[in-house]
Amino acid sequence: MNYLELISHVLPEIAVLVTALVLIGMGCAGGSRGGGKAVLAVTAAGLGLALAAVVFGPESGRLLEGMIVVDALTRLFKAVLLALTLGTALFLFPGGEAGGNEGRGAENSALLLLALLGLLVVVGTENLLLLFVGLELASLALYLMVVFAAPAGRPAEAALRYFFFGSVAAAFLLFGFSFIYGATGSIDLRVIAKVLAAHPVEPILPLGVGLALVGFGFKVAAVPFHLWAPDVYQSAPAPAAGFIASASKVAGFFIVAKVLVLGFGVVEGSADWGAFAMGWAPLVAVLAALSMVVGNLAALAQQSVRRLLAYSGIGHSGFILTALVAANAEAVRAVLFYSVIYGVASLAAFGVAGCVLRARGADRLEDFAGLGRTAPAAAGVLALALLSLAGLPPLVGFFGKFQLFAAALSGGTPGTVPGLLWLVALALLMSAVSLYYYLRVLKQVFFAPAPADAAPTRDTSAGTAVCLVCGSVLVLLGLFPSLVLQPLQRALVQLF
Amino acid sequence: MNLTASGLLFFAFAVLTLGAGTAVALVREPVRAALVGALCFVGVGLLYLWLGAEFLGFIQWLVYVGAVAVLIVFVILLTRREDAGGETEGGRFAGLRVLGGLGVALALFGALAAAVLGSGSLYREVPEEPMVLEIAALGRELVAGAVPPLILVGVVLTVALVGGVTLALVERKPDA
């Protein structure tokens, strides 16, 4: 056991943790009162250091029976998470005044970083124990971020709901893991895969996987475990909601894909039409179908834009899970790619929604009226984000969705009708539905007249910059998807 | 079936634990629920002791019964309301809800039982000698293989602490 080796492999995590502790210290010393800028600077510096540690750190390694795993894939996703968190941190500080978080900027930032730490750990492990603890860390910090901004009223209720759902989901996850351990005698995903390949499957294993799926379903807000999402997205402070919808979800899909494909690829089963076989694929297929239908149809009826984004997020979970059912290298690539661009688009959309909320006091559809004239930059970014989510070319969303559905259809023997055609057909239909509600928002933004008494939507340079960066990423990746796809492909080759 | 004294003890502890656990869900008054919850933890500790894991058993008592459950009771006492226990489960569908809950619980339990009973190879040989968990081995494991989760749990507790303290402070703000 070499501690130095261990430390060298978790330098990014250590950087984030130390920064969070420094921020807590600053909070105790009253640092957030005078200078939100100082807090922002420390946060950004810490994230930068962590990013540097990811880039220049060890290229590969597997320590302590898969507890700490460093390879191209984990490094890539750690970098993505750090970037998304940096964006969220900039949103947290509109203009250096601790807007919306009542002078608790330091604690708020610290919680953001600790949530990030949990996600980093989750991404960088192949061990169920560490995976669970990491998820718990991220969840706990997120519950607090949701409740932090306002002392009473709806956020507290939403946070409480989030907390209850999260606790039950965590219990399911842990219960499931314990059955998996009981059936295979290991909590290391690779060992589990080996054991499963070599031995007949006991009935308690599928039970364990099913219970764990409940927990994962909560994390990625898949129907029927989505009930917390609309309230939380609507009531949480916009940056927190943005973080939940971006970084947290990216990590969630990453780990779902990794656990299912890497650990339980053997017991996949099949969700092909007419050829159902026991395994996790049919379960995931059901989750995917339900999420797509419920999420997209419910989004049609929403008046609050953040709530609409929540339901659209649930629908997107369905799209992403659709590809996961295929469970081959191509599918994993598509899942990971799409989760990243979904994260970027969500962050941008929540950023703009937050601006509108601050300027007009609410985020109903009417409140977006005339945004195209009062704040063209924000409106443009919102348009880019929503159209990308809807999957219109040339934005990257189109390419991502195309990849998802192609991957879902790629399974099975060539020449026959793809077994997952039914699911993909449903996905296409729901994708068309989603276009409608995204356009409803954009119609308000660009074609409705601004209310006469509308205060000018001013936003700070930092928040706008993040929005603009997100928007340009969406366009750039739409034109050159290989910028992300190629590293992803290379990383996945190492994995499979 | 021949029950040894040890087997009888196991059943006694199991019944205690499960009974207390059920009571937690069924008892109306929060204080009583928390108290039987503590009893449930005591039962879990007894089961650990029965398994020969003395260290775990006593830690279970020390941490869960002596600290966690006490805190829960403490918080409930501090927030106690005069009408505690007098609330009625309103709504027209109360009976339906109970039935639904029971149905889900029974289905889950059925699935669990079927899966566990169906997993034949789980009945491995039970060693004659009770296993003894060496404290030294436990300690070595904690500073070697289990370092990352151990530290991370510490971070989780830090988050809980920061959150608790800050939330408690928010309440005071209006006075200031």
Add this chain to the structure above:
Amino acid sequence: MAVDLLIVVGKALAVVVVLMGLCAYTVLAERKVSSWIQNRVGPNRTTLPVIGAIPVLGPMLTRLGLFQPMADGLKFLFKEDILPGHVNKVYYMLAPVIALVPALLTVSVVPFGQYVDADGVTRPLILANLDIGILFIFAISSLGVYAIILAGWAANSKYPFLGGVRASAQMISYELAMGLSVLPVFLWINTPGAPATLSLVAVVDAQAGAWFVLLMPLSALIFLISIFAETNRAPFDMPESESELVGGFHTEYSSFKFGLFFVAEYAHMIVGSAILVLLFFGGWHPLPWLTLADLGLAGGVLGGVLSTLVFLAKTLLVVFFFIWVRWTVPRFRYDQVMRIGWRMLLPLAIANLIAYVLFLAWWVTR
């Protein structure tokens, strides 16, 4: 088999009887010491028919109040047992029992002496020589708080309730500092190479040279203060402070049930003192750097008796210290109790632990 069982039961009974006797006479000591401190005489009238009539000896014993505990005991037994109408009966009855059980259980792992048997093997005098004795004591004594919470809650009355809440907060707060303060001791005796153990006998054996109070005075001090708080003794007797809460958590108790609380409190104090002696004051070693074996007195029955006497003497000295403090120092305010626990003792205990970890790491790798 049956004989073995009988012996075990007999031993347990003997220990419990001795502990009960100690409790009774500690109460007397408390009354006498407080009278001396306050320039009074204390109990000096109670007497027994026959013994009290013995010429010189009888009046002397009566003056010392040695018969008083018997009167006290009878009083607890035969006074009217009032069961108030407004209490939660089951929990109300349960509380005193829960108070006494942990106090009596913990004593079963307290070693009180040792002797060298005919084969030259050193054997400790202890009811149950658990390898994790200290953990057992912490675990069981942490259950004692339930008695107070239950009593405070079940009595359904405001003073007991406040007392119960205060007590639980206080006991949780000081448990942390207490646990952290004993860790250096066990780090010290578990340095690499030594057999890993949490046994109290091993702690005493390790003090054949220097006592741990000399090696780690800060630990001893923190532990001592924490015991004061854990046993709800003055100056930490907030839970039952008579000037604010009538009688605290046992306000609504009378007669025998009150007696159980009363005995439990003193039993806790005695066991706490015993553990302090075992951990920091050399257990049954008469002086630092001087053991009974050095004096050649460790063998056989003599060794057992002598070591037990040394240990008892030290324990009673600590008990005297408890009483002395109670009648000398005024009670803390509640916020002071919390501040001392969380902002002074806990950080100190953590710093102390880190310091000893670093020191031992240096010492071992030196």
